[in-house]
Amino acid sequence: MPTLRTGDIGHTLNGTDLFVTGTPAYEPNFGCQSVDAAAQFCTAYFESYFNNIKLFAVLVFMAIIIAIVFERKQAKNRRVLKENKEILAKIEESGQKGVKITPLLKEVVQKMDEHDQKSKKESPIPDKDQEEE
Numbered sequence: 001m002p003t004l005r006t007g008d009i010g011h012t013l014n015g016t017d018l019f020v021t022g023t024p025a026y027e028p029n030f031g032c033q034s035v036d037a038a039a040q041f042c043t044a045y046f047e048s049y050f051n052n053i054k055l056f057a058v059l060v061f062m063a064i065i066i067a068i069v070f071e072r073k074q075a076k077n078r079r080v081l082k083e084n085k086e087i088l089a090k091i092e093e094s095g096q097k098g099v100k101i102t103p104l105l106k107e108v109v110q111k112m113d114e115h116d117q118k119s120k121k122e123s124p125i126p127d128k129d130q131e132e133e
């Protein structure tokens with residue numbers, strides 16, 4: 001618990017200021033004129049202290065959630081990028097051999113459809129098409 005010094009100003013719950021006198025007779029009451037004023041001073045001090053702790057905890061929790069969501073999106077983007085690179089490599093490879101690209105474009109569309117199906121399965125919100133099936 002912090003030590004109050006002469007000249008410190010506290011605030012009671014009703015908003016009035018308390019001035020710490022430093023007079024030895026009042027030190028047990030945190031420098032206040034009465035026990036009630038000292039109790040209000042302590043209550044207000046610790047309420048603000050715990051409110052700050054709660055606020056900090058909420059901010060840390062929100063930061064953790066944002067970091068998790070951001071990381072999941074990055075992982076998904078890396079996975080899609082890797083798949084796209086593989087498809088592009090196949091297209092370039094087949095283009096060098098003189099094979100028509102049309103069958104590979106069908107494969108790209110098929111992979112995109114598969115990816116859409118996977119994302120629909122992973123999605124917590126069902127689509128209208130899924131409900132009808």
